[in-house]
Amino acid sequence: MSDFSNAQSFKVAVPDADLDHLHKRLELVCFPDELDGAGWNYGAPLADVKRLAAHWKSGFDWRKAEAKINELPMFTRDIEVDGFGTLNVHYIHQVSDVKGAIPLLFVHGWPGHFLEVRKLLPLLTAGGKDQPSFHVVAPSLPGFGFSEAPHKPGFKGQQYAELLNKLMLSLGYDEYVYQGGDWGHLLGRFVVSHHGHKHVKAWHTNMPLATPPTFTQFPLLYIKFLLTMPFDKVAQRNLAETAKWAVTGRGYFSQQSTRPQTLGYGLSDSPVGLLAWIYEKLVGWSDDYSWTDDEVLEWISIYWFSRAGPTASTRIYYEMTNGGAPTTAPRAPWTSVPLGVAYFPGELARFPKIWSHTLGNLVFESEHDKGGHFAAFEVPEKLAGDLRKMYAKGGVAYDVVPGKTGYDS
Secondary structure (H helix, E strand, O other), rough: OOOOOOOEEOOOOOOOOHHHHHHHHHHHHOOOOOOOOOOOOOOOHHHHHHHHHHHHHOOHHHHHHHHHHHHOOEEEEEEEEEOOOEEEEEEEEOOOOOOEEEEEEEEEOOOOHHHHHHHOHHHOOOOOOOOOOEEEEEEOOOOOOOOOHHHHHHHHHHHHHHHHHEEEEEEEEOOOOEEEEEHHHHHHHHHHHHEEEEOEEEEEEEOOOOOHHHHHOOOOHHOOOOHHHHHOOHHHHHHHHHHHHHHHHHHHHHHHHHHHHHHHHHHOOHHHHHHHHHHHHHHHOOOOOOOOOHHHHHHHHHHHHHOOOOHHHHHHHHHHHHOOOHHOOOOOOOOOOOEEEEEOOOOOOOOOHHHHHHHHHHEEEOOOOOEEOOHHHOOOHHHHHHHHHHOOOOOOOOOOOEEOOOOOO
């Protein structure tokens, strides 16, 4: 293992020259035409993108946003990954004042980044007699934000799991819990399968990407599903909507899984191209969240000013699907590590709840009336509430980290 004594305090400091370059690119933008009355049917509306591009060029104050980001306790650390050398990883490490706080690893996905955790931090680190508290670690995945990207092909689930676990160990958290959605969910399965029980004591996901139970793997679950599905109208509706989205909303997935480099020329060369590509997802994947223009542009700016550039973040799709062939990609097995699941109505893919048992040892479920794909950002109080309930006194995962109950010891 690497020498983990090399943590460095980190502040975002975008050079003036990079800001000037961005503004010049925005001045030279060429917009496409648009059909009358197209709305969102063909993608991000022209009027929205024009407005945002103009604000990015002349109104949005990156320095103000940068100063606010720098109020977060951020660090970088070198972590060695077998076969890939050393990667310099950026992360937030918010320590609770509660002595018995539970170490929690929060992992984002695409098109998210480390700032997804910002609204959760004061909620999760708050302590008291009535709720558990957490020490929160929220890294930028390799190739995202301000983390170094892998420099050669093949950085897959096992490598992410190794890096994330080593990060927690390097901070002195030999035992911890996990939370993630999107890629955070999928990578969580690898972290748990490779490092569960010994290091990962429980985990929670807000995007339970489950598969139907099979008779060979889950015979009782399979029979129960067959018997109940014909009468479960909610599950039928969710499956129908998920199938529709798989046809009309997954073009990005196919492109990033098969030819991320080709897409990358547009994302890296055109700030407006990057803006439209991600803005479409921010609006379409959230549950009627009222994005402000400044929120959108701060979000996109993290990608534009990222350490490795916006193309690097898309390669996770290629690596994790074996170049667009997900049926041949390694899958993380079921484990008995306690699992919590949250169901949000605006999530992209919604499957029958009974399928969630195929993910792991399901001990906690919650269903919410609001919230979408970016739950930590849209409805942080709901996601934080789930974690508090799951790990609270009397909760299903209370005291899973020995000596760390979330309450003052």
